[in-house]
Amino acid sequence: MALFSGNIDDLRTLYTNQLRHLLSTEEQIMDALPKMVDSATDMQLKNALQTHLQETKVHRQRVNEILKNLTGDDNNSKSCSVTDELIDTGETVVKSAKDTAVRDAAIIASAQKIEHFEIASYGTARDWANLLGETQQAALLQQTLDEEKHADKVLTDVSHARNPEAARSSATAA
Numbered sequence: 671m672a673l674f675s676g677n678i679d680d681l682r683t684l685y686t687n688q689l690r691h692l693l694s695t696e697e698q699i700m701d702a703l704p705k706m707v708d709s710a711t712d713m714q715l716k717n718a719l720q721t722h723l724q725e726t727k728v729h730r731q732r733v734n735e736i737l738k739n740l741t742g743d744d745n746n747s748k749s750c751s752v753t754d755e756l757i758d759t760g761e762t763v764v765k766s767a768k769d770t771a772v773r774d775a776a777i778i779a780s781a782q783k784i785e786h787f788e789i790a791s792y793g794t795a796r797d798w799a800n801l802l803g804e805t806q807q808a809a810l811l812q813q814t815l816d817e818e819k820h821a822d823k824v825l826t827d828v829s830h831a832r833n834p835e836a837a838r839s840s841a842t843a844a
Contacts, residue, residue, distance in 0.1 A: 682740075685798040687748065689737050692791055694747035696730035699784060702757045706777050711770040712832050715777065718824045722781075725821065729814045736807045756784050771836040778829045785822040792818060 678684050703723040710716045737746060760780025767773035792815040799808035 681798060682802055685795065685802060686737070686740055688791065688795045688798065689733055689740070690746060690748040691750040692788075692795060693730065693733045693737060694750040695753040695788060695791065696726055696733060697747060698750065698753045698757060699726050700730065702761075702784075705761070706764070706781065709764050710774055710777050712774045712828070715774055715828050715832060718821070718828055719777075719781065721824075722821045725817050729817070732810045732814055736810060739807070752787060753784065756780070756787060760784075769836070769839045771832065771839050775829070775833050775836040778825050778832065782822060782825050782829075785818055785825065788818045789815065789822065 678687065700723065703719055703726065707716050707719045707723070710719060737743070757780075760776070760783070763776045763780065764773055767776045792811055796808050796811035796815055799805075799811055
């Protein structure tokens with residue numbers, strides 16, 4: 671499935687499509703995060719994922735609000751195949767990891783891949799909103815972008831605490 675489909679004749683249409691994909695991304699993440707929380711064993715990781723689930727609900731609401739302002743309707747997401755693939759790949763790796771520390775490392779890696787995709791997507795949408803004169807929308811997108819960057823930093827901090835244990839368990843298994 672193409673990331674963008676249909677006729678895109680101007681930046682406003684491209685921007686609206688980007689927002690619809692972001693809405694889908696947030697919805698997909700809302701479905702995936704509880705599974706990640708259940709699979710994680712490290713409490714710091716569980717807490718980070720649970721916190722991000724709550725933030726994701728707000729992110730979805732913001733994008734929905736922007737779309738409603740632009741198009742007059744809401745909850746008109748377009749399935750994001752990139753997010754689908756990132757989540758599916760992460761779930762496969764997590765299921766394959768038998769050691770709990772290694773599983774937590776896989777969860778962190780999967781979550782960060784998704785965060786990085788969101789950071790790129792929200793940065794682009796924010797820039798397009800500014801170019802289109804949608805300064806209030808740009809401010810909302812910037813707020814979400816800042817929260818996504820913070821979530822990525824939290825995951826990096828958790829990985830620095832948790833991944834050494836995964837390395838030790840890998841060394842003893844060899």
